[in-house]
Amino acid sequence: MQLQGAFAILSVLAVTSAAPLQKRCGEIPKPLNPPAPGPIVPSNNSLVYNLPSTGGATSLPSPDTPLKHIVVGHGIQNYTCPAAGEAGVSAGALAVLHDITDLYPSASLRALSGDAWSGLTSKVLRTTQLPINIETAATAPWPAPADLTVEGIATPLAYMGHHYFDINGTPTFSLHDDAELLKAKKLSNISAPASADQGLTDEGAVDWLLLADKGGSVGLKSVYRVLTSGGNPAICGSEGETQSVPYTAMYWLY
Ligand SMILES: *[C@@H]1O[C@H](CO)[C@@H](O)[C@H](O)[C@H]1NC(C)=O
Numbered sequence: 246m247q248l249q250g251a252f253a254i255l256s257v258l259a260v261t262s263a264a265p266l267q268k269r270c271g272e273i274p275k276p277l278n279p280p281a282p283g284p285i286v287p288s289n290n291s292l293v294y295n296l297p298s299t300g301g302a303t304s305l306p307s308p309d310t311p312l313k314h315i316v317v318g319h320g321i322q323n324y325t326c327p328a329a330g331e332a333g334v335s336a337g338a339l340a341v342l343h344d345i346t347d348l349y350p351s352a353s354l355r356a357l358s359g360d361a362w363s364g365l366t367s368k369v370l371r372t373t374q375l376p377i378n379i380e381t382a383a384t385a386p387w388p389a390p391a392d393l394t395v396e397g398i399a400t401p402l403a404y405m406g407h408h409y410f411d412i413n414g415t416p417t418f419s420l421h422d423d424a425e426l427l428k429a430k431k432l433s434n435i436s437a438p439a440s441a442d443q444g445l446t447d448e449g450a451v452d453w454l455l456l457a458d459k460g461g462s463v464g465l466k467s468v469y470r471v472l473t474s475g476g477n478p479a480i481c482g483s484e485g486e487t488q489s490v491p492y493t494a495m496y497w498l499y
């Protein structure tokens with residue numbers, strides 16, 4: 246991962262500087278307030294959390310264990326290029342995760358409307374800063390943990406943890422410093438709907454996925470990646486080129 250070309254870094258900086266930066270003036274830092282791990286208990290007891298669906302002909306298999314958390318992830322999808330003119334091949338991802346469980350429509354007093362919920366990943370992609378230190382992404386990608394202020398949402402979203410690929414290339418979700426941990430393998434994927442946010446460089450939204458425990462997880466069994474915004478690779482300019490494409494997604498953790 247030390248061989249990442251200047252091209253990818255420049256292209257990420259170009260797209261991120263085109264996006265409006267999050268306004269932080271005058272904001273009082275909020276203490277991090279991790280909720281206790283465990284199944285979520287909505288304040289509205291009869292509430293059913295319905296996993297988003299693409300409305301397309303295919304769908305991901307239904308969840309069969311209790312929902313633990315819903316988070317929004319914001320970061321980069323990495324790709325390497327096999328040859329000029331071909332699409333990049335996935336080479337890992339890095340994202341920071343923030344809790345949005347109680348923003349689910351009707352889940353709490355601060356819940357979002359259905360439209361605001363469906364549009365949340367696009368809003369986070371386009372109105373908040375990419376939370377990855379791109380210049381040092383290979384060794385020190387993460388900024389200091391911080392809650393996330395999103396325009397139009399009264400309370401900042403609580404910081405939860407990170408998504409990354411570990412040294413063995415295993416997609417990993419770490420919540421609260423590994424208090425909950427998912428070491429995952431991909432079980433299923435479907436295309437994002439045509440209505441998805443195509444991303445800052447307009448390359449398209451990454452697939453919706455179901456990943457499940459491959460052994461070594463703590464307190465988590467599976468995760469769905471849904472309501473993706475951006476993240477697809479560009480057509481490669483040259484062999485060996487690398488790309489880091491900004492994306493956001495909702496992750497439903499079971
Ligand atoms: C992703 O790409 C960045 C460069 O943009 C690189 O520093 C980092 O190591 C890569 N991470 C992974 C997991 O591929």
Ligand SMILES: *[C@@H]1O[C@H](CO)[C@@H](O)[C@H](O)[C@H]1NC(C)=O
Pocket residue numbers: 303434435436452
């Ligand atoms: C699932 O992912 C594979 C590999 O990226 C891709 O070739 C295939 O088209 C995807 N399937 C669907 C239904 O999108």
